[in-house]
Each structure stands twice: as C-alpha cells, then as structure tokens.
Amino acid sequence: MKVYEALNLAKRMLDNSSTPQLDAEVLLSNLLEKDRVYLYINRDKELSEDVLNKFLSKIERRKKGEPVSYITGYKEFMSLNFKVKEGVLIPRPDTEILVEKVLENVKDIKSPIIVDVGCGSGAISVSIARYKKDAIVYALDIMDIPLEVTKENSKLNGVEEKVIVLKSDILKGLSKELYGKVDVIVSNPPYIRGEVIPNLMEDVKNYEPYEALYGGEDGLYFYKNITKESMPFLKDNGFIAYEIGHDQGYDVQNILKNSGFYKTLCFKDLAGHDRAVLGWRM
Incomplete structure (x- = not known):
C-alpha cells in the first residue's frame, strides 16, 4: 500500500476524530521517523507490510480514544521536545x-x-x-x-x-x-x-x-x-x-x-x- 492510500484508509478509520487527517499524518511520520512534509513528497512510496501493520495498530489505538501524544510518546512544547506517557x-x-x-x-x-x-x-x-x-x-x-x-x-x-x-x-x-x-x-x-x-x-x-x-x-x-x-x-x-x-x-x-x-x-x-x-x- 502506498503512503497516500494508507493515509486515506486511516482517515476513514478515524471517523470519530475531529482531526483525522492530522492524526494519521502525525502517527505515520512518527513511525517513519520523518516529518510530515516527507509524506507529501513521497505520497506514492510503497509501505512495507510490517510498517503498514504497525501504522494501522497505532490508528486502532487512536480510534479507541488514546491521545496521539501517548501513542507517539512525544509532544512539542516551547519549541522543545518532551517525552510523555500515561500518568x-x-x-x-x-x-x-x-x-x-x-x-x-x-x-x-x-x-x-x-x-x-x-x-x-x-x-x-x-x-x-x-x-x-x-x-x-x-x-x-x-x-x-x-x-x-x-x-x-x-x-x-x-x-x-x-x-x-x-x-x-x-x-x-x-x-x-x-x-x-x-x-x-x-x-x-x-x-x-x-x-x-x-x-x-x-x-x-x-x-x-x-x-x-x-x-x-x-x-x-x-x-x-x-x-x-x-x-x-x-x-x-x-x-x-x-x-x-x-x-x-x-x-x-x-x-x-x-x-x-x-x-x-x-x-x-x-x-x-x-x-x-x-x-x-x-
């Protein structure tokens, strides 16, 4: 599955989110260890089965309501990067x-x-x-x-x-x-x-x-x-x-x-x- 196809699938899955496109992009870019611009430049790049499965697993967590920052493990604040987790x-x-x-x-x-x-x-x-x-x-x-x-x-x-x-x-x-x-x-x-x-x-x-x-x-x-x-x-x-x-x-x-x-x-x-x-x- 290509990057843009995976994002479109994720967006459909996140029908309960107010920001499905953003959630999907943040989760995929985090998984790939790239910025979101990379997703647009490489929209036709094929994702491996392993990456796709990991991505869809993160999307399922988000669909259940888990905050994006807990899934990625990080949140930006004051232009600095912070680790976050439940608790x-x-x-x-x-x-x-x-x-x-x-x-x-x-x-x-x-x-x-x-x-x-x-x-x-x-x-x-x-x-x-x-x-x-x-x-x-x-x-x-x-x-x-x-x-x-x-x-x-x-x-x-x-x-x-x-x-x-x-x-x-x-x-x-x-x-x-x-x-x-x-x-x-x-x-x-x-x-x-x-x-x-x-x-x-x-x-x-x-x-x-x-x-x-x-x-x-x-x-x-x-x-x-x-x-x-x-x-x-x-x-x-x-x-x-x-x-x-x-x-x-x-x-x-x-x-x-x-x-x-x-x-x-x-x-x-x-x-x-x-x-x-x-x-x-x-």
Whole structure:
C-alpha cells in the first residue's frame, strides 16, 4: 500500500476524530521517523507490510480514544521536545503563556530559584531552565511517573544539572533551607471542578491522569494550598505564577490578595480566555 492510500484508509478509520487527517499524518511520520512534509513528497512510496501493520495498530489505538501524544510518546512544547506517557498530563500550547510570563519577569534576576509545583512531564520546569540559563528549578510532584518523566526530559533537553526533581505533596517536601530564598513558585495545578470532569473530551477523561485534572469541587483547592504553603519560601517581592481555568481569574486573584500579595495580574491566551495569574508578595 502506498503512503497516500494508507493515509486515506486511516482517515476513514478515524471517523470519530475531529482531526483525522492530522492524526494519521502525525502517527505515520512518527513511525517513519520523518516529518510530515516527507509524506507529501513521497505520497506514492510503497509501505512495507510490517510498517503498514504497525501504522494501522497505532490508528486502532487512536480510534479507541488514546491521545496521539501517548501513542507517539512525544509532544512539542516551547519549541522543545518532551517525552510523555500515561500518568503525566500532555503539555498544552495554552501553558506556554504561563512559561513566557515567568521568563519575562525573571529575565533581570540573577540566578533565580524557581519551584514548579506539580511538574507532570517537566514541560514548565525544563522550559524555564532551558531559556533562563542561570536558573535553578525545583520540580515537585507527589506521583512517581511524573518525577521519572521529568528527569528524562531534563536529560533530553540538556538541563539535568539545573532541574532538581523532588517527591513532594505540594511544598511539604521542599527543604526549609529554602525559606525566604525562592524567587518564583509556578504551577499548572489540577483546576477542573468535579462536576465538569464527566463532560471532558473522551481522550482527556479516559486517558490523562485524574490527579492532574481534579481541583476539588470548586476547582480552587490547589490554588489555596499552594499559596498558603508558599509564604515561608518566597522572597519579598517574589511571585507566584498560576495557570488557571478560563473562569477562575477573579477567584485566584482574590486568593492571592487575601494572602498578602500586593499586586496581581491576569493574562489571556491566544483565544482571549483568562489563562495565567501572577501575584507578587510583600
């Protein structure tokens, strides 16, 4: 079977996907270890039976709802490549606004100490360490798979000496020696309300880790607790940076203001939705 025939077959099989052509191209190019342009240039190239069978196996996984990134094992974020697998949240483009705002606000700080709470794949930690060369980043998570994957991604992106991976329930595992020394605490915490989770897309609610989605019945559990536990660690004029749900800007800013943060700012993503909140402590 030729490349274009295999793609057309896959597209028909993925009748339950909103992006069947893209899914098929990404999965085949990943299998061939080529970019998607290669598929167009070589559309008449014959695929071996072995390659075709492996491709159709991946298509079957996608048809059942498994996210493309779990099938390929990789996801791009901040123009970097990240390993992903079940047990870690797949990095989203929306989260790039959070990383960009942190980088923008630490660019003039010499050797900042940054703590990423709930590191997941390490997308935030590793990106910050990669683009702020003198930063030291503590990547915290309570689950073993995210810690393992963050270590792999730190090594993959050449920042394993700058990213310190620690098992921690929120900030409880962070050494008290860092009291008053942390410049930034950043987090993309679980923030989805309990009542909303059953309505999420199938490939999210059935495959991505529940622990990385559920933010309590009001969606604010982690914002309240991270803010509370951050206070001994943050320097004066240090700041917290949160990713938020589109309707949580007001509530998260109030949590920070009520905890003694003298300035808060809310930033929108490319779709015009509230996506990140930053707050500076006195």
